Amino acid sequence: MSLRVLPASARSVLVELDDLAQTLGLLASLQASPIAGVGEIVPGARTLLLEFEPHRLSREALAAELAARPRARREAQAGAVVELPVHYDGEDLAEVAGLLGITPDDVVRRHTGSDWFVAFTGFAPGFAYLSGGDELLQRVPRRSSPRTRIPPGAVAVAGGFSGVYPKASPGGWQILGQTPVPMWDLDRDPPALLQPGQRVRFVDAGARPVEGSGALQRDARPSSSMSGEDAGGPPRAALTVVQPGLQALLQDLGRPGQAGQGVSASGAMDRRALRGANRLVGNAADAACIEVAQGGVVLQSRGDTVVAVTGAAGPLTLVAPDGRRWAVPRQAPVALGDGDRLHLGEPEAGVRSYVALRGGIDRAPVLGSLAFDTLAQVGPPPLAAGDLLPVRSAAGLKAVGDAELHSTALPRSGECVTLDIQLGPRTDWFTPEAMALLAAQEWTVTPQSNRVGLRIQGAEPLTRAVTAELPSEGTALGAIQVPASGQPVLFLADHPLTGGYPVIGCIAPWHLDLAGQIPVGTRIRFHVVAGFTPIEFRD
Numbered sequence: 001m002s003l004r005v006l007p008a009s010a011r012s013v014l015v016e017l018d019d020l021a022q023t024l025g026l027l028a029s030l031q032a033s034p035i036a037g038v039g040e041i042v043p044g045a046r047t048l049l050l051e052f053e054p055h056r057l058s059r060e061a062l063a064a065e066l067a068a069r070p071r072a073r074r075e076a077q078a079g080a081v082v083e084l085p086v087h088y089d090g091e092d093l094a095e096v097a098g099l100l101g102i103t104p105d106d107v108v109r110r111h112t113g114s115d116w117f118v119a120f121t122g123f124a125p126g127f128a129y130l131s132g133g134d135e136l137l138q139r140v141p142r143r144s145s146p147r148t149r150i151p152p153g154a155v156a157v158a159g160g161f162s163g164v165y166p167k168a169s170p171g172g173w174q175i176l177g178q179t180p181v182p183m184w185d186l187d188r189d190p191p192a193l194l195q196p197g198q199r200v201r202f203v204d205a206g207a208r209p210v211e212g213s214g215a216l217q218r219d220a221r222p223s224s225s226m227s228g229e230d231a232g233g234p235p236r237a238a239l240t241v242v243q244p245g246l247q248a249l250l251q252d253l254g255r256p257g258q259a260g261q262g263v264s265a266s267g268a269m270d271r272r273a274l275r276g277a278n279r280l281v282g283n284a285a286d287a288a289c290i291e292v293a294q295g296g297v298v299l300q301s302r303g304d305t306v307v308a309v310t311g312a313a314g315p316l317t318l319v320a321p322d323g324r325r326w327a328v329p330r331q332a333p334v335a336l337g338d339g340d341r342l343h344l345g346e347p348e349a350g351v352r353s354y355v356a357l358r359g360g361i362d363r364a365p366v367l368g369s370l371a372f373d374t375l376a377q378v379g380p381p382p383l384a385a386g387d388l389l390p391v392r393s394a395a396g397l398k399a400v401g402d403a404e405l406h407s408t409a410l411p412r413s414g415e416c417v418t419l420d421i422q423l424g425p426r427t428d429w430f431t432p433e434a435m436a437l438l439a440a441q442e443w444t445v446t447p448q449s450n451r452v453g454l455r456i457q458g459a460e461p462l463t464r465a466v467t468a469e470l471p472s473e474g475t476a477l478g479a480i481q482v483p484a485s486g487q488p489v490l491f492l493a494d495h496p497l498t499g500g501y502p503v504i505g506c507i508a509p510w511h512l513d514l515a516g517q518i519p520v521g522t523r524i525r526f527h528v529v530a531g532f533t534p535i536e537f538r539d
Contacts (some may be wrong), residue, residue: 461486
């Protein structure tokens with residue numbers, strides 16, 4: 001048996017093992033007897049992504065401890081069985097049958113003929129990777145070209161696993177059918193139906209009900225609870241969203257610790273700016289703010305409020321109820337009277353602004369956070385015109401802070417920004433020429449960039465030395481993933497927990513906030529500050 005510990009970021013390692021059985025064996029050992037200093041664990045097909053605290057535990061000491069752990073998979077105990085009815089009329093059923101040289105009915109019999117085991121979760125909230133099942137179905141590959149949209153409840157197979165898509169999303173697995181049972185429901189505890197260790201039994205539910213019967217699940221649409229007045233009592237001070245601009249979201253420092261349900265931490269793209277805005281109004285550093293992408297946002301004060309705007313540089317205008325208007329500073333507390341409107345203009349540098357409200361925003365958290373994850377669709381929905389954000393009590397808060405200047409220059413479109421990166425975990429999947437090219441050429445940020453990641457384009461793509469399909473494995477915040485095109489994607493706050501393309505390196509932690517402020521059209525150069533140094537053990 002072998003074990004490799006690969007650098008994945010400054011605070012995480014990717015532990016590579018021989019197969020899924022060893023992966024689950026080591027995971028069981030870590031869950032039964034945790035290692036001090038190790039935090040969240042994201043399992044993959046034959047890897048574990050481990051977050052750790054470098055000041056408490058060195059990478060070398062962690063590797064030695066992992067190598068000493070038992071990795072033999074214990075026999076799965078008879079965990080709870082979840083039965084899932086399936087209408088086997090999927091788009092790929094006939095194609096899968098052809099690939100395997102059997103009939104579609106045989107595919108259904110094999111898929112329902114034995115139990116599946118929930119090995120790990122990832123990709124999306126509520127998505128479980130199911131191992132086991134019929135041996136022949138384990139040979140089904142991913143589609144050569146992924147679909148742009150797979151419907152919620154789609155039951156699929158690929159790469160030795162089966163799974164159910166919790167929500168509409170892109171995907172490359174082969175669709176066999178659809179289940180009406182929701183995989184993810186925030187009104188359920190826990191929200192994810194399938195949990196590691198459970199067994200799943202698929203049941204042939206026959207023909208699909210006629211359209212309109214309501215038996216099949218639909219896309220879950222987040223419902224807004226932010227409109228209208230407070231029920232009862234005198235009106236509280238609040239901010240009203242008059243114009244939401246391109247995108248206005250509630251964000252805080254995220255919801256770490258939810259990887260077991262397939263939920264990433266998410267949170268503010270520029271965490272330093274969020275903390276700074278809260279300091280200026282006397283809030284706790286982790287209080288939720290309004291994250292504004294670009295500009296065009298107008299907020300109106302109901303009653304007297306105090307706000308502060310940090311992050312991107314650009315015009316900030318206060319308009320009084322009588323029409324008088326004047327510029328007000330960013331990076332400073334601003335008092336608003338009843339009816340005053342605050343206009344956030346288009347940024348001159350940077351992308352995202354953070355609006356803190358003294359006292360904090362009085363909204364119910366989702367899984368412990370007000371952050372909205374744009375990929376997973378978890379959290380309070382994007383702000384819309386008419387939404388009301390009541391103020392929490394300011395009793396006991398610190399005094400407002402002093403105005404401050406931008407301590408770092410924010411990037412502008414067309415400029416060149418240097419990002420420090422650390423190599424790994426899949427650096428050895430790329431050719432020496434690709435490694436030289438990574439740091440030698442400039443990369444331009446494309447319009448397809450968002451909170452999930454920055455898509456960048458270079459004159460020459462990165463070429464791989466290993467062309468095999470990569471089994472799904474965990475991805476760290478800041479990971480530089482390289483898809484088949486050879487043009488990288490820089491994973492940011494709303495990145496998926498797992499991915500199927502190799503990661504060549506990771507943005508250094510001190511440049512993550514900067515990456516969250518890079519506009520479209522900016523040129524990027526990578527500066528390697530830590531090399532690729534795997535630690536290997538063989539029994």
